[in-house]
Amino acid sequence: MLQPVVDLREVGPGIVQITMQDKINKNTFSIELIKGLIHAFESIKKNVNYKxxxxTGYDNYFSSGGTKESLLSIHERKNDFTVGGLYSLALECDIPVISAMQGHGIGGGFAMGLFADFIILSRESVYTTNFMKYGFTPGMGATYILPKKLGVSLGHEMLIGACNYRGSELERRGVPFPVMPRQEVMNYAYDLAQEIAEKPRHSLITLKEHLVGDIRKELPLVIEQEVIMHEKTFHQEEVKIRINELFGK
Known part of the structure; x- marks a missing residue:
């Protein structure tokens, strides 16, 4: 049997794990991965036992952002990044979400992970919001969540510079998340999940709703603004050239 690109399974009492494992596409936002993530979070919403x-991802990859095809589709005005609300799945989930970023988090993949309630990075992995490297402005709520979670200075640096950062460098820069060797990320996530699962589900839902309430209210306007910026920047011929060149490497 073929391995599903998104695996959903209960790994402990009240603890459910979503594993992104599209190994063919290295966890870029393929149609299969997007559909799998949406279905996984819909299934979680229906299960009253999960807390x-x-x-997480597989091996060295957490999530690698847009595919070449999806970026070219946006360039050609056939699509945009808001389809399916992928960027906000963790934010809109009723119960707490832990992003165990054991592997590389790239572009929209990194932004998606930052919308979780708890974030764990690995020292060896690369994290980047590389939108501007392709010549278009950031999407996926990145312009909001990076400054909010990483601080304005580092957030703006990552968004504008579009450089790669190892987890170890982000640790030295003082990011407010646990950063540890890759092989220790999942054990830390399980321990944290067990602590969370000890609490009543209704109380967890109520507290999360309060803690992320402002983000849920403010994000839609940010997404609208990012789409407007894309209309101004994504359709340049230079962007198409950069997409083809960078994916060709």
Whole structure:
């Protein structure tokens, strides 16, 4: 049997794990991965026994952002990044979500992970919001969540510079998340999940709703603004050239 690109399974009492494992596409936002993530979070919403979600990837990859095809589709005005609300799945999830970023988090993949309630990075992995490297402005709520979670200075640096940062460098820069060797990320996530799962589900839902209430209210306007910026920047011929060149490497 073929391995599903998104695996959903209960790994402990009240603890459910979503594993992104599209190995063919290295966890870029393929159609299969997007559909799998949406279905996984819909299934979690329907299960009244779950208390906490662990979202993770496979081997060296957490999530690698848009595919070449999806970026070219946006360039050609056939699509945009808001389809399916992928960027906000963790935010809109009723129960707490832990992003166990054991592997590389790239572009929209990194932004998606930052919308979780708890974030764990690995020292060896690369994290980047590389939108501007392709010549278009950031999407996926990145312009909001990076400054909010990482601080304005580092957030703006990552968004504008579009450089790669190892987890170890982000640790030295003082990011407010646990950063540890890759092989220790999942054990830390499980321990954290067990602590969370000890609490009553209704109380967890109530507290999360309060803690992320402002983000849920403010994000839609940010997404609208990012789409407007894309209309101004995404359709340049230079962007198409950069997409083809960078994916060709």
């Amino acid at each position: 906490v979600v662990i979202l």
